[in-house]
């Protein structure tokens with residue numbers, strides 16, 4: 001394609017703004033189209049950061065960063081890379097929840113995303129092709145936004161989660177932003193607030209389910225695979241009724257990943273391994289309870305269960321360590337409403353004298369005395385003081401992970417968990433949490449958010465040109481996060497800190513890529529895994545432009 005000077009200035013993949021050199025200004029006809037001073041990238045970063053800091057709240061900060069992203073990708077990612085822990089809660093969860101809820105009202109521009117409608121399926125191919133605009137797409141994040149974080153159905157507004165997750169891929173793992181595509185599948189919405197909102201930008205009808213929905217997803221997947229044959233396809237925030245089915249349908253055919261099921265499974269397993277490093281206990285001795293057994297809750301249980309098997313436990317014995325609690329209480333095998341993923345761990349009523357009374361978390365904790373309690377229920381404040389104290393009365397170092405996002409939905413606050421258990425609880429939270437000072441010890445709180453692993457997992461899988469994302473690769477990712485935190489330090493976190501996200505994303509990528517090659521899943525011949533991973537990484541630095549001008 002040939003560029004005009006105006007197109008160059010408005011293409012965020014190529015634009016350098018005030019950093020265009022004099023030679024470039026001469027070559028591309030930019031003289032007089034920019035202020036005359038020529039800045040370095042570091043001057044631009046300094047200036048942008050000062051603007052960022054002048055914004056009053058995280059939403060304003062995020063809007064400013066999005067404006068920067070829309071204008072100049074190198075500048076945006078350079079700034080992000082220099083402030084990764086500070087920017088994560090602004091670019092990503094929890095602030096992203098606010099921009100999703102207000103997406104239509106705040107709409108400025110489409111951010112190179114693809115908006116596919118269930119009512120216009122003939123457009124799927126041309127829309128994907130034109131969004132890619134000749135770029136070599138290797139990573140696509142798609143959502144249908146039925147289950148955005150814990151805030152529910154946000155229709156086309158959920159596109160922001162695809163955009164945001166991709167930003168984290170680049171900031172954390174160095175995925176080239178010109179090789180990614182965010183996609184929203186607009187199958188309607190059951191969110192009445194959106195349907196009644198004049199400004200709502202999506203399809204104004206109820207969400208479509210059943211055959212028509214599945215045909216839509218299938219057509220999208222087939223088209224994306226055809227257009228981008230080396231694709232890593234990441235599914236995000238689909239509803240409970242579809243997420244696991246879609247994963248099961250494609251996982252043995254294409255390189256695909258469900259973040260809520262698999263990514264969350266990895267980070268929670270890694271967090272448990274970290275916690276057990278601190279407590280010096282054995283994984284297979286732990287009694288595990290999940291509160292909220294939906295997409296994430298059941299996905300995590302499945303990953304942790306696999307670990308018990310890997311550690312040598314027989315399936316029937318391992319199953320006895322798992323208890324799922326959902327809306328109806330402890331899940332029993334005579335319940336006709338169980339999802340397939342829940343059925344695997346459902347218990348028999350005959351195991352309990354008071355089975356019919358186990359209809360709440362409190363009753364289940366009293367009856368079962370779990371060692372591990374993971375919250376993916378979307379129900380804020382449900383890990384109450386009495387439940388937590390009851391749990392702590394029966395286990396030396398309770399592992400408690402309230403993971404529901406965003407902040408307003410968390411099952412508990414880290415600070416309370418530390419206090420209620422007299423510093424014994426090993427805690428990780430879904431959103432970032434400040435360290436907790438208690439009795440002279442500073443407790444660092446790990447962030448059990450899939451963002452700590454999905455970037456490295458994707459980088460490793462893509463770099464290895466793996467045909468599939470296998471269970472072994474997933475397990476390798478979970479195990480690779482060990483050894484970064486010193487478990488002997490008082491108050492040590494169960495997971496590595498977000499300040500090191502870029503470093504350990506590479507560790508995860510290497511572990512995953514090595515596993516893929518070891519299992520012979522690589523399409524290309526890969527002699528040097530480390531080189532393959534490094535070669536795949538993009539750095540936010542201005543490069544000479546290799547473009548043709550229109551006149």
Ligand SMILES: NC(=O)c1ccc[n+]([C@@H]2O[C@H](COP(=O)([O-])OP(=O)(O)OC[C@H]3O[C@@H](n4cnc5c(N)ncnc54)[C@H](O)[C@@H]3O)[C@@H](O)[C@H]2O)c1
Pocket residue numbers: 147148149150151239240259260264267291292293294295296297325326327328375376377378379403404405406409429430431448449450451
């Ligand atoms: N930290 C992370 O990395 C991470 C990853 C994925 C999901 N999550 C969070 O987990 C939560 C759930 O996400 P999901 O994708 O599994 O959603 P989901 O809708 O698939 O599952 C939620 C489950 O909670 C159950 N539930 C609702 N009310 C309940 C109640 N009163 N008591 C017990 N259970 C109840 C639902 O029946 C459902 O099974 C969200 O808040 C999400 O942000 C966190």
Ligand SMILES: O=C(O)C[C@H](O)C(=O)O
Pocket residue numbers: 093148149150237259260404405449450451
């Ligand atoms: O998006 C997040 O913060 C994590 C997770 O994928 C979620 O759905 O909550």
Ligand SMILES: [Mn+2]
Pocket residue numbers: 149236237259260
């Ligand atoms: Mn999610």
